[in-house]
Amino acid sequence: xxxxxxxxxxxxxxxxxxxxxxxxxxxxxxxxxxLAAYGGLVLAPPDYQQKxxxxxxYVHAPAAxxxxxxxxxxxxxxxxxxxxxxxxxxxVAAACAPVGAxxxxxxxxxxxIYGRPMWGTWWEWDPRITSELIQLFLYLxxxxxRASFDDTQRADRASxxxxxxxxxxxxxxxxSVVWWNSLHQAPTISKIGKPSIELSMAWPLYTMLLGFMLxxxxxxxxxxxxxxxxxxxxxxxxxxxxxxx
Amino acid sequence: MSxxxxxxxGSYGGYIWSCYAVTIAMLIFSAWSARRSxxxxxxxxxxxxxxxxxxx
Numbered sequence: 001x002x003x004x005x006x007x008x009x010x011x012x013x014x015x016x017x018x019x020x021x022x023x024x025x026x027x028x029x030x031x032x033x034x035l036a037a038y039g040g041l042v043l044a045p046p047d048y049q050q051k052x053x054x055x056x057x058y059v060h061a062p063a064a065x066x067x068x069x070x071x072x073x074x075x076x077x078x079x080x081x082x083x084x085x086x087x088x089x090x091x092v093a094a095a096c097a098p099v100g101a102x103x104x105x106x107x108x109x110x111x112x113i114y115g116r117p118m119w120g121t122w123w124e125w126d127p128r129i130t131s132e133l134i135q136l137f138l139y140l141x142x143x144x145x146r147a148s149f150d151d152t153q154r155a156d157r158a159s160x161x162x163x164x165x166x167x168x169x170x171x172x173x174x175x176s177v178v179w180w181n182s183l184h185q186a187p188t189i190s191k192i193g194k195p196s197i198e199l200s201m202a203w204p205l206y207t208m209l210l211g212f213m214l215x216x217x218x219x220x221x222x223x224x225x226x227x228x229x230x231x232x233x234x235x236x237x238x239x240x241x242x243x244x245x
Numbered sequence: 246m247s248x249x250x251x252x253x254x255g256s257y258g259g260y261i262w263s264c265y266a267v268t269i270a271m272l273i274f275s276a277w278s279a280r281r282s283x284x285x286x287x288x289x290x291x292x293x294x295x296x297x298x299x300x301x
Contacts, residue, residue: 026276033272037265046255053257059268102275110264117260215272222279229286233293242290 009088011228012237018221025218032211039204047201054201056114062209064107067135068170070100070216074142075167078160088224090156091231093163094146095223099216101139108132119183127176128184135173138166152231 007013040058047054074096081089111129112122123129142162149155177184197205232238254261 041261041265042251051257052254053260055254055257055261056264059264063268098278099275102271106268106271109267113260113264113267117257215276219276219279222276222283226279226283226286229283229290233290238290239294242287242294 009086011088011232014088015225015228015241018225022218022221025214029211029214029218032207036204036208036211039207044201044204050118053117056110058204058208060107060110060114061205062212063103065209066212066216067100067104067107068173070096070103071170074100075163078163081156082160087231091224091227095220095227097139097143099219101136104136104139108136124183126183127180128182131169131173131176134169138169
């Protein structure tokens with residue numbers, strides 16, 4: 001186990017692994033997202049309350065879930081980087097931020113468009129929406145903090161602290177609809193036991209989420225490779241690896 | 246169901262299609278910008294290696 005962990009955390013090995021895995025992640029993500037869009041837009045019946053407008057949920061909810069999940073991955077990677085001083089973990093954390101910010105923007109934008117016909121407003125300073133906006137600022141703050149250092153090691157340490165502290169916002173976003181009175185509807189799929197959603201409406205939602213996760217993995221492969229190249233400027237293994245790519 | 250009905254989405258078409266458009270735009274942009282920065286890094290690494298060879 002430790003041997004495997006050690007091997008995985010070596011930059012040349014991680015670089016080659018990311019190169020090899022990326023097309024698998026990418027094409028399965030594309031296939032699943034297309035399948036989910038077909039299921040959500042064509043096959044699923046209209047909702048009895050929200051009519052066809054509920055179809056927005058197939059991009060809105062998975063993007064919102066990813067905005068939190070990517071952050072958790074980023075915070076764990078940052079913590080591993082600080083505790084065990086693994087450079088690759090810092091590279092992974094740095095690679096997560098732009099993708100997570102993208103998902104957060106989508107969650108906010110589609111939520112705003114969803115809110116217009118459902119609640120009659122584009123924006124409301126509601127606990128769920130406000131905490132999700134803070135989530136976006138955490139990503140942007142993390143990226144700005146990294147960019148403000150010339151020295152990569154110092155950028156790693158400072159931004160890791162922000163990433164780890166910022167993780168408190170994740171449960172706040174998740175449970176905001178339970179803790180406070182919110183305009184936002186309560187969770188539909190994550191209820192323990194029996195989810196309150198029909199199977200024909202549920203499967204495209206799970207499929208889209210899985211598609212987004214694989215998409216994240218694919219983009220992460222590219223971003224981690226960039227980070228490794230930037231950090232390992234003068235490593236000798238680069239010579240043969242870069243020539244072939 | 247006709248194509249016209251499908252696009253109209255029971256009068257919610259504008260909201261639904263703009264949400265899907267936003268999502269697709271982000272997915273494409275995020276993947277593209279990751280690819281672009283990777284290409285830049287590979288290009289920079291190749292130039293460094295060539296310069297080292299010339300220096301040696």
